[in-house]
Amino acid sequence: MKRAIFPGSFDPFTIGHYSIVLRGLELFDEIVIGVGVNLSKKSLFPIEKRLEIIEQAFKNDQRVKIKQYNSLTVDFANEVQANFILRGIRTVGDFEYEHTTADNNHKLSGIETVVLFTEAQYSFISSTVVRDLLAYNKDISRFLPPNVKL
Numbered sequence: 001m002k003r004a005i006f007p008g009s010f011d012p013f014t015i016g017h018y019s020i021v022l023r024g025l026e027l028f029d030e031i032v033i034g035v036g037v038n039l040s041k042k043s044l045f046p047i048e049k050r051l052e053i054i055e056q057a058f059k060n061d062q063r064v065k066i067k068q069y070n071s072l073t074v075d076f077a078n079e080v081q082a083n084f085i086l087r088g089i090r091t092v093g094d095f096e097y098e099h100t101t102a103d104n105n106h107k108l109s110g111i112e113t114v115v116l117f118t119e120a121q122y123s124f125i126s127s128t129v130v131r132d133l134l135a136y137n138k139d140i141s142r143f144l145p146p147n148v149k150l
């Protein structure tokens, strides 16, 4: 059984995140989406809402589990018995960050990070863009996964 975690803030979960999980399901039997509760990082959406959005997106897929976590990512992976971390890359900036984090996590616990490059049509989508548009009352439905209502 190949199990990966997909950790992130998901403030909120976007169609870019959704695409990474769907593509990850071609590689892994099960993906545990870990929603980080980071006390030093202020989020727009409360944790309950961030979890609910992801639940709506995957309500018909038993292979996807959703959990909040409040620990080091590698400890969360151990807790749910996952051997892989799944992440996505859009830009060179993402690459730098993911590379360093993956190296650290491998040194800390031997866990492998599997990175997927974004699909071109989602490369400009981020939670930050969604939050900015929401602040100006713009429609953001096309940035969300199918079947998700805020």
Ligand code: ADP
Residues within 6 Å of the ligand: 007, 008, 009, 010, 011, 014, 015, 016, 017, 020, 086, 087, 088, 089, 090, 094, 117, 118, 119, 122, 123, 124, 125, 126, 127
């Ligand atoms: P974090 O705060 O840990 O960076 P995010 O919620 O911003 O968490 O993102 C989680 C993961 O999803 C990261 O690996 C990020 O690079 C990736 N990601 C975010 N948006 C996209 C996108 N549009 N396409 C591909 N990967 C993405």
